[in-house]
Amino acid sequence: MTLSVGVIGTGVMGAEHVRILRDETAGAQVVAVCDADIDRARAVAGHGEAFSDLLALIRDHRVQAVVIASPDATHADLALTCLAAGKPVLCEKPLAATAEDALRVVQAEVQLGRRLVQVGYMRRFDPAYVEMLRVRASGAIGEAVLLHNTHRNAAAPDWFTGAMAVTNSFVHEIDISRWLLNTEPTLARISAAPGGDPLMITLETESGAIVSTEVHMNARYGYHVHAQLVGREGTVEMAAPTVTLTNHVGQHGHVWSENWVPRFRDAYRIQMNGWVRSIADQHPVGASAWDGYVATAIAEQVVTALQTGNPVRLTFGQRPDLYL
């Protein structure tokens, strides 16, 4: 069976999701796209229909499942509309712009009694992170005690506010650290360099492991994500993301990508294929609405820590049975 998908938002991520669905995903087709900029939607629509009305796309009987790739503030209401229509949804991160809105999505899904929401925390599908999880879980490096994350962008987009370095970027590290370490963060500390960038964030966790993260929005040289997991018996970390090395003008090395799309190309593709299969199998994969809520709830509390200058004890309530 071929899954008919509608994609909302056809900017950088939405256009990439359309391309992956069309060229690199088994068992799926794009039947509808939608963007506030209808010309942009038309440019990627291909054989699908370009909609200007988001709700009409979700409710269209030809659309069996939805990808949300519009701006953060639109995610929660669109996910709620998908739930009300009983349609599976792959919602780009973050699940919502506020923890309150993210919790509304969780509550609606719990009320429905079945999981239809996957949040696009695609690092869970990245081969390097998957291998790091396998090594930790095998016991080869002993008890995991530290995780060092580096998250550098070449330049922050114009629409980025100070808090978005946490609510839009650092949410990736919140999610992947919970997933890699299989423990929940309990306390956060944050410091900002002069001018507010980069940020250094430390999380303490229930297991006792400590997570350090540099979030650097204007690192200039390129997009660079790195993680090193430190165990009592050894460490495991990502190798440079490259298949080739170059010798040129007296230097030896690889090229950093400009943004996340080339770095996480495999992760986006594996995520999309996994999502499509999970709908056929009715066996959810990836980050749940609960994971999306926790990431946003923690991010919001880290923003408070940034504003007050004080460490913050993290709270986000009990995981509902639907997500056990």
Ligand SMILES: NC(=O)c1ccc[n+]([C@@H]2O[C@H](COP(=O)([O-])OP(=O)(O)OC[C@H]3O[C@@H](n4cnc5c(N)ncnc54)[C@H](O)[C@@H]3O)[C@@H](O)[C@H]2O)c1
């Ligand atoms: N998973 C990841 O690695 C990753 C990476 C980048 C961005 N994202 C997320 O993807 C989402 C989109 O980011 P982007 O970089 O593609 O942004 P973008 O600005 O390139 O694209 C957003 C698109 O949404 C459209 N849009 C704006 N308001 C809309 C509305 N109300 N309804 C429909 N369309 C609307 C815009 O016209 C634009 O085409 C964001 O939520 C962002 O956080 C995820």
